[in-house]
Structure formats: C-alpha cells, structure tokens
Amino acid sequence: MQCALKFACSAAPPSSASIAPLLFSNTHNKKKKLRNGCSIRAELSDDNDPLLQAAINSASLRFHETHRQDPLFIDPYAGCFVSTHTQMDMETKAKQYCIATKFIDDKLLSTVNHMDGLKQVVLLSDGMDTRPYRLNWPSSTIMFDISPLRVFQKAAEKLDGVGAKIPQRCLFLHVPLETPNIQETLVTKGFNGTRPSVWAIQGLPLMTLVSFEEILLTVSGMAMKGCLFFGELPAWLAETGIGNKSSMKKWINNIFMSYGFKVDMISYNEVAKRLGKVVKPGDYEKILFVAEQLRCSDDQMETWRKELQRVDEDGDEEGFEDL
Numbered sequence: 549m550q551c552a553l554k555f556a557c558s559a560a561p562p563s564s565a566s567i568a569p570l571l572f573s574n575t576h577n578k579k580k581k582l583r584n585g586c587s588i589r590a591e592l593s594d595d596n597d598p599l600l601q602a603a604i605n606s607a608s609l610r611f612h613e614t615h616r617q618d619p620l621f622i623d624p625y626a627g628c629f630v631s632t633h634t635q636m637d638m639e640t641k642a643k644q645y646c647i648a649t650k651f652i653d654d655k656l657l658s659t660v661n662h663m664d665g666l667k668q669v670v671l672l673s674d675g676m677d678t679r680p681y682r683l684n685w686p687s688s689t690i691m692f693d694i695s696p697l698r699v700f701q702k703a704a705e706k707l708d709g710v711g712a713k714i715p716q717r718c719l720f721l722h723v724p725l726e727t728p729n730i731q732e733t734l735v736t737k738g739f740n741g742t743r744p745s746v747w748a749i750q751g752l753p754l755m756t757l758v759s760f761e762e763i764l765l766t767v768s769g770m771a772m773k774g775c776l777f778f779g780e781l782p783a784w785l786a787e788t789g790i791g792n793k794s795s796m797k798k799w800i801n802n803i804f805m806s807y808g809f810k811v812d813m814i815s816y817n818e819v820a821k822r823l824g825k826v827v828k829p830g831d832y833e834k835i836l837f838v839a840e841q842l843r844c845s846d847d848q849m850e851t852w853r854k855e856l857q858r859v860d861e862d863g864d865e866e867g868f869e870d871l
Contacts, residue, residue, distance in 0.1 A: 599674065599675070600699050602674060603674035606751055607626045608629075613649075623682055625681055628706040643827055644827055647819050648819075652779055656748055659776055660689060663746075667685075668690055670739075670748070671693045672694045673694070673751050676699060677693060678712070680718075687715075690719040694725055694730060695752065697722075721738070741769075741771075741772065742845070744774075745770070745772065747767050747775070750779045754782060767841075769845060770847075771841045773842065775841045776838060777840075777841065780835065786835070810842055816836060
C-alpha cells in the first residue's frame with residue numbers, strides 16, 4: 549500500500565509501515581543513458597565515494613580525540629579506518645562533533661540501563677559507528693545499525709581485522725539504508741514495537757528534507773510511547789539559517805510534533821560546560837536534539853485493536869447466551 553508523506557504543519561502522518569526511507573532520492577539508482585538505449589552505473593571507488601569519505605572524516609575526529617591528553621571518550625577502533633597521513637584542520641568542528649558524540653554515548657547508556665529485559669537500540673549512522681563495540685552495553689541488548697551498505701561492509705572488514713567484538717550476551721545486526729522497507733526489515737530481524745527502544749542518529753546521510761521526514765515516520769511507527777530519539781541533524785534541514793535560533797526552534801518543534809514527538813534542542817555550549825570543556829565560537833552546522841515519543845507504536849495500536857475486538861466478540865457471545 550502506498551502512502552503520501554505529510555510535512556511539518558500537516559495533519560497526522562499515515563502509518564509508517566508503508567513508507568520506505570529512500571534517503572538516496574537524489575542519487576540512488578540514477579543511470580546514464582547511452583545512445584544505443586543501454587544504461588551504465590558510475591562505479592564508486594574508495595576515493596570517490598562521498599559517503600565513505602564522510603564516515604572516514606568522522607572516524608578521524610574520534611581518532612584524534614582518543615589521543616588527546618584529556619579525551620572526552622576513547623574509541624580504540626577509530627584508528628583502523630584512518631590513514632596514517634590524515635591531517636585535521638577543523639578544531640571548532642572537531643570539538644563540537646566530539647561533544648555531541650560524548651552526549652549521545654552517555655544518553656544511550658543511561659537510557660538502556662533503565663530498561664528491563666530486552667533492550668533495543670537503533671543507531672542511524674554513517675556505517676562506521678563503533679558504539680556497538682566500544683560502549684559497555686548491558687546484557688540482553690540488541691543493536692540495529694541503519695547505514696549505507698558499502699560503508700558498513702568496509703568498516704566491518706576493518707573491525708574484524710583488529711579483533712573488535714560485541715559485548716557478550718548482546719546482538720548486533722545491520723539494516724542497509726538502501727533497503728526498500730526499513731521498518732519491515734527491522735521487524736524481520738527481530739525488532740519488537742511492543743517493547744521499549746532507544747533511537748540515536750549521528751552521521752546518517754540525509755539528502756533531502758523528505759528523507760528526514762521518512763526517518764521520523766519510521767521511528768514514530770516503531771518506537772513505543774515514551775521512547776527517546778536523539779542525536780545530531782544537519783542544520784540545513786531547518787531552512788532558516790544557522791544564526792536564526794528562534795526560527796529554527798519553531799521549525800524543529802513543528803516538524804517533530806507533526807510526527808508525534810516532543811523535542812528539545814540541546815546547546816553544545818551547555819553540554820561542553822557540563823563536561824568541563826570550552827567551545828570556541830564558529831560555524832557548526834548541526835542541531836543537537838532529544839525527542840520523546842508521545843504516541844503509541846504501530847504494534848501497540850495493533851495489540852490494543854485486537855484486544856478491543858476480542859472484548860467486543862466476548863460481549864456479543866454473552867448477549868447471545870442471555871437471549
């Protein structure tokens with residue numbers, strides 16, 4: 549069944565079960581036509597793959613942070629993605645990225661440690677997210693990574709080569725970003741919409757505003773009421789300019805609320821102060837946020853629908869017996 553997307557100020561969106569996040573709408577499956585009617589695809593190499601290079605750049609920031617005298621976090625695996633001649637000349641952006649990374653790390657662990665039983669974590673990443681390997685996950689944690697397949701495969705090879713392991717009694721599964729129906733694939737791999745989950749986004753390639761709305765629709769349909777969705781987003785999504793904070797906040801509130809989330813924008817400076825760090829003024833075109841699901845997941849609604857149907861049928865049977 550096909551459904552149309554609803555934008556920020558529209559009515560409540562349709563069920564997410566029928567929407568496939570087509571995050572590569574500007575680039576995915578485009579072909580160059582030849583005169584004879586045949587078509588070819590441009591072959592990507594490691595050097596000309598922009599998604600791979602973006603993931604490596606972020607890994608470089610984590611690598612350099614790890615080797616600082618007083619690091620915000622330790623990523624022992626970032627180095628396996630980084631070439632020895634990598635040079636970093638983006639101090640302000642590096643500091644804010646690392647502050648966001650630390651914030652997301654802490655938020656993930658504090659959230660899952662308050663879950664009972666099975667703990668579901670969904671990471672929307674660039675494919676080189678090492679959190680499943682480097683964070684101290686509690687037992688019975690199942691992690692799903694949604695990211696570009698080619699980048700994830702490259703990263704998996706590197707991580708395997710350095711002996712990276714998932715914590716015992718945890719499970720780590722990948723869902724390719726190119727999957728036609730991400731929600732269906734998550735369910736196939738074991739995601740349960742009637743159990744708590746936590747969702748974090750950092751580095752996921754978002755090509756258009758529509759692609760972000762499709763992510764919101766997916767999370768809204770799968771996360772139980774009260775579940776958290778947090779992380780970093782590109783500021784260009786707000787289309788109001790990085791300096792116009794009031795307009796950006798209004799836009800963020802509107803678009804998240806239209807998909808059933810209450811959202812708060814988080815100040816990088818405030819997080820830095822809590823961590824004992826100082827962020828120099830400078831452009832960093834990202835938005836740090838924490839959102840809470842206010843609606844029931846699709847699975848919760850289906851469970852309650854079946855229960856109401858059962859109660860109605862039982863009532864009909866009792867009424868028939870009275871006759």
